[in-house]
Amino acid sequence: MTLKIYNTLTRKKEVFTPFEEGRVGIYVCGPTVYDHPHIGHAKSYVSFDVVIRYLRYLGYKVRYVQNITDVGHLTDNADEGEDKIEKRAKLEKVEPMELVEMYMRSYYEDMDALNNLRPDISPRATGHIPEQIDLIKKLIDKGFAYVANQSVYFDVSKFKDYGKLSGRRLEDQESGARVEVNPEKRHPADFALWKRAEPGHIMKWNSPWGVGFPGWHLECSVMSMKYLGETFDIHGGGIENVFPHHECEVAQSEAANELPFARYWMHNNMVTVDGQKMGKSLGNFVTLKDAFKKYSPLTIRFFILNTHYSSPIDYSDEALDAADKGIERLHNTIRNLRERLSSSEGTEGQDKWKTKLEKYGHDFEEAINEDFNTAEAMAVLFNLTKEVNTLLSSEEEISKGVLSEIDSFYRTYGGNVLGITPEKTVQYGRDEEDIKLKENLIKTLIDTRDELRASKNWELADKIRNRLSDLGIIVEDKKEKAAWRKK
RNA sequence: GGCGGCAUGGCCAAGUGGACUAAGGCAGCGGAUUGCAAAUCCGGUAUCCUGGGUUCGAAUCCCAGUGCCGCCUCCA
Structure with missing residues (x-):
């Protein structure tokens, strides 16, 4: 059995083989921390959390890098508009870094609640300004970038593979269809590597080209190659970022290194709310803090994993209520099992169950191996649960050996891999x-x-x-x- | 305008050429169990959007149609 991953770059499901045997380097686009995380963040990071957990389960030594964007992400497209962090900081009358700190904590708080493992490295864009400047210099030296009025732009016409990830061709793009073309750019698709700071701009640094700040796409290239190498295994992110964000990452990284960048690109799909797209302009954002008031974080996790990561999900009370009941059934069984475990003894029947559980484990792996089919994997868990319930409700004695085999199955697959079953089954109080x-x-x-x-x-x-x-x-x-x- | 995706029981959702007489969850119905419940178990429940085609064989491939959705502004 081998793990297969759908690779956006090749548009095919491919057998996963790491670049370096036994090790996996993975980079997942992190949040821009200017507001509380919402249900869309949950889908993305829960999905990739299972990827990380499963790779570790398979025995790989995984290095999981997930950035925190704290500068450079602008409110508008095509390198125009205000910096999101700076705009919000002004609104809340705090230092930009104060704002970043606040929402970064909020982010981890919610991710912890969802039972997502923390990344091994959480690099911040502002902590890597010198590295970003170095990459820009390299791109200018190689002729892939040009300076214009103290800003620096990537020259897409020089990079012939531009568009290979998203399948877009430059000539197809209707330039200026939605925005005015910045006259400093040679080609409308050129993107900013460095932007000069206009008067009044707070978040700025010295550079060879003047005082300014880095472009949004740059940080991911710089930080991934710093911590994972110039070529690494998996790059993950939301499907909405395939273009332009990830396309630009590929361009600037491969132009600079003359080596392939990420080998497997994984993209998760989006969340709609009551059938409608969740958008800033629509004002229908569901923050996780609000969602948690109604549903437990594990219910939300269960709900997310019940659909393939590459399919969209619709957040609605009806769907969440169903998920809530579903996970409750699973938890009930595990609680009953553990209660029985504490008062049982002996090993009768253990071998028989061990064999049975091996089959379930095999089915489970087979599901996850198919590009992380968590929905099917959960079905395996429920099939087992039915059998376990029958066992538990029978009159006969059940040995400790049998019960602990089953318990460890749940701990491994429900717990370690999917993260939907709790360590302790009763949580009722503060301490x-x-x-x-x-x-x-x-x-x-x-x-x-x-x-x-x-x-x-x-x-x-x-x-x-x-x-x-x-x-x-x-x-x-x-x-x-x-x-x-x-x- | 360019590019891409989706359509499976009342709802959600796997499955993408033959063990599909279609997984799993939720809801509902009938039964077992129970002092009554709860929990649990058992059982029935699907013209796989429509129309053509390819094939010995199609939910799965091809063509056409219909309907929804996403990206190319913001967003994970």
């Missing part, structure tokens, strides 16, 4: 002590109720169960002792 106290209080009530049931005092037993239900505690009666869970 350990708080959790313990609450659990004990609930247990006390339930124990009392079990005694009432034993003496067939149904009326009072039902009353307690209803009252607990009102408080969000679901009681499930079993033969002797009742079980409970948080709604």
Whole structure:
């Protein structure tokens, strides 16, 4: 079995082989931190998180680089408009770097909640100005860039492969269709490597061409090659950035190095909200902080992974409610399993289950190997879950050996690879002590109720169960002792 | 105008030439289980957008049509 990845560059699904045996270098376009992250960020970074997790599961030593854009990303296209960070900083009356810090923290907070692993390196554009200047110099020296009125532009006509990633040809582009062409540019498709700072511009640095700031596309080229090498394995990002962002990255990197840049390009699709595109201008952004008020982060993760990363998803209450129920079923089984595990012993039947689980593991891998088909992989998890539920609800004794084999299956595939199953199954309170106290209080009530049931005092037993239900505690009666869970 | 994608049960969604008499989730229906519930299990539920074509064989390939969506402004 081999991992296959759909490569935007070749428009084909290809067998993945790393550049350097046993190691994988991956760069994923990170956020521009000028606002709280939204549901679109979640889709992108959850998708790539599974890529990272699976590559590690396969035994690769992975270096995961994901940048933080903190300068150079402008509000408009074609190198015009204000810097997003600077604009927002002025609005909130803070230092640009203060703003960056604030939203960067917000970003990691939400990504942590979604159970995304942190990147190994999170380089910031402002921390790599000298490197960016060096790359520009190199491009000018090689004749791929030119200086115009203290700004520097990449000359697309000099790079014959321009358009190979996005499949666009220069002559097809209707220049100036949506924006006025900057008269400093020789060709309308030329893009800024360095922009001179206009009066009043705050975020600026000295350069050989005057005071200014780097173009947006440049940082990704510079930081990926600095940490991953001039040729590296995987470059990921949103499909909306194929052109012009990624196309420009390829151009400037390959022009400078005369070597292939990223070997596999992966692009995730976008999120719509109630069937409509999520856009700044439409004002229908769903921030993760808002989404989390309604749905748990793992529900959102489950919802995202239930569709292939390259397909769009539509965020709606109906879809999220369904995902919520789905993941609850999975969690219920795992919780029941772990409860049984703590009071079981022996190893009878372990080998039989081991064989069975190997087959499920094989099916799971086969799904993920097909360009990260997480939806199919989750189906495997649910097929197993049905079988486990049957086992758990049967009357017979189940050995500790069997239970722990199953538990470790969930930990490996549901936990390590997909990240949709929790380490601990009960999270109910702020700290350990708080959790313990609450659990004990609930247990006390339930124990009392079990005694009432034993003496067939149904009326009072039902009353307690209803009252607990009102408080969000679901009681499930079993033969002797009742079980409970948080709604 | 240029480029690209999608259309599968009530909803979401895998599958992209033969183990498809189409995975999985949600909802609903019937049954088992239960003191009643909850949870769980079992069962039934799809002319694979339309019309042609290729093939021994098509959800899957080709052509035409219809409808939606994205990129070429902003955005992951």
